[in-house]
Amino acid sequence: MTGVRIAVCVSCVLHAPFARAQSISPITTEAAVSSGASTDNETAVVATQLRAFGEIGPQIRYYGEAAWATSSDVASEAFGAAYPYGNRVQIIESYAERVFQPAGKLVAVRAGRFRPPFGIYNASDHAYLGFLRAPLIRYDSNFALSNNFLEQGAAVTAGVPWLTVATSVGRPGDVGAAARQPGLDTVLRAQGSAGPFIVGLSHIRTSPNLTGSWVHGRMEFTGLDLRWMRDGVQLRGEWITGRPFDGTTTTGWYADAIVHRVAMGPVTAVARIERVDYDTSPPFDLHKRRQTLGARIRVGQGFSTQVNVLHQTGQPDTYGAVALDIGVTYSVRMPLR
Secondary structure (H helix, E strand, O other): OOOOOEOOOOOOOOOOOOOOOOOOOOEEEEEEEEEEEEOHHHEEEEEEEEEEEEEEEOOEEEEEEEEEEEEOOOOOOOOOOOOOOEOOOEEEEEEEEEEEOHHHOEEEEEEEEEOOOOOOOOHHHHOOOOOOOOOHHHOOOOOOOOOOOOEEEEEEEEEEOOEEEEEEEEEEOOOOOOOOOOOOEEEEEEEEEEOOEEEEEEEEEEOOOOOOOOOOOOEEEEEEEEEEEEOOEEEEEEEEEEEOOOOOEEEEEEEEEEEOOHHHOOEEEEEEEEEEEEEOOOOOOEEEEEEEEEEEEEEEOOEEEEEEEEEEEEEOOOOOOEEEEEEEEEEEEEEEO
16 A cells, blocks of 8 residues: 555553552653554554653542544544544543542542543553454444543542442533534443453433434433453453434444463454444434454564454445555653653
């Protein structure tokens, strides 16, 4: 492919609340430059990303992330797992979080601009493990959720280490093409763990991300997610059902396998199967299926590459049935004291 330019794929440094046991410096910065190309309409992308994170006091953390990215085909789903390609600098996340541990319990309060706590939702869960595309149920144009949804408000997570409940209240602060209408958003999530299993149940009620005389009511989805991890193997998936607005229904799911064993050295192998169905009056309904095989390879200090081969069917059939995505990234972390 000519004129290859790139898509960002860096290891996310933000962990779920309560997961971090080690201290970090007051300020740590991370920068990444990435590029990539896809056979989908010969799409080429280039991006840069900056992060700053750390602790400003006992149990008080902050996180900020900005990105700039551009694509030769903004309609392509390729490389859309972490942020949109709008050819301008955008603040993706920016928040502070305080963690309390009263009498063995866990409480975290987060305020600012953050991803809604619905399902498997962190950017590192989708963009930096070996997949170069967001799941179909989390892509802007599929009448479901979007990995570009952002909340501007507050969230509280409380519970014990094996069972937590999170709730957030805010207003849409979305980036990308699927920006929701103004309004009040609420998200509720319960998560439990037992041995190698993590299971979650989520519900979101928010404003629709479409406008028009036919769009009425609220967007509302319920989701179930499951993860199993052992000996370098992670199996996970999400299932959602609900409506993007009144009179319609969207149901979908995906299942992932992520494998990194010691014998594999710098290689992490990934695989995904998925489906999304948007049911409304023909010819506006949508049904998509996709299968993905891929890998993330650490090439050298700070360098990594990701390769995905995809087979996709269903309508609308904008691109071909088979696609190849390749991305390369250089990232560097700089602790400041």
